[in-house]
Amino acid sequence: MLESTADVVIRDGKVVIFNYVLRSDEGEVLDESEADDPMAYLHGADNIVPGLESQMSGRRVGDRFDAIVPPSEGYGVRDESAIRVIPREAFPEDADLAPGMELVVEDDEGDLTPIWIAELRDDVVIVDLNHPLADQTLCFTVEIIGIRDATESEIEHGHPHGVDGEELDEDDEDE
Numbered sequence: 001m002l003e004s005t006a007d008v009v010i011r012d013g014k015v016v017i018f019n020y021v022l023r024s025d026e027g028e029v030l031d032e033s034e035a036d037d038p039m040a041y042l043h044g045a046d047n048i049v050p051g052l053e054s055q056m057s058g059r060r061v062g063d064r065f066d067a068i069v070p071p072s073e074g075y076g077v078r079d080e081s082a083i084r085v086i087p088r089e090a091f092p093e094d095a096d097l098a099p100g101m102e103l104v105v106e107d108d109e110g111d112l113t114p115i116w117i118a119e120l121r122d123d124v125v126i127v128d129l130n131h132p133l134a135d136q137t138l139c140f141t142v143e144i145i146g147i148r149d150a151t152e153s154e155i156e157h158g159h160p161h162g163v164d165g166e167e168l169d170e171d172d173e174d175e
């Protein structure tokens, strides 16, 4: 049976399309979705920070709300020991490294972890494993634009394939 839009609430297995503005607790705009390019995520798949995902549950299309997310439910509490010094030659020779750049590394288990370049020195690269927004209280203003069922391949991949579910991503190209 089809649900009418008004009955559809955000829960696991739904793809949610939303606009947002993210501010620091001092009111500085840190990030926002483009007016004609809303964000899509798969609810229940850890696509967005846990403190925002939990406040999305049960919302409906048209809902607008503010969500305050503490660091522990956002990008984490900064860990000063999570700094690594890596020889420059461990990076691809043609990589155009710059401070602030985000890279994704694969660990021994094959999990992908983002890292950030903190500083370049002669022969070494100082790498920070903390997210740049670690320690920040995140103040989101959210508007729910759409809610739909995830497709089978979206559930399998654990992320949405664009607003309409038809966008291909790099995972799909591997198949």
Ligand code: ZN
Pocket: 153, 157, 159, 160, 161, 169, 170, 171, 172
């Ligand atoms: Zn995919």
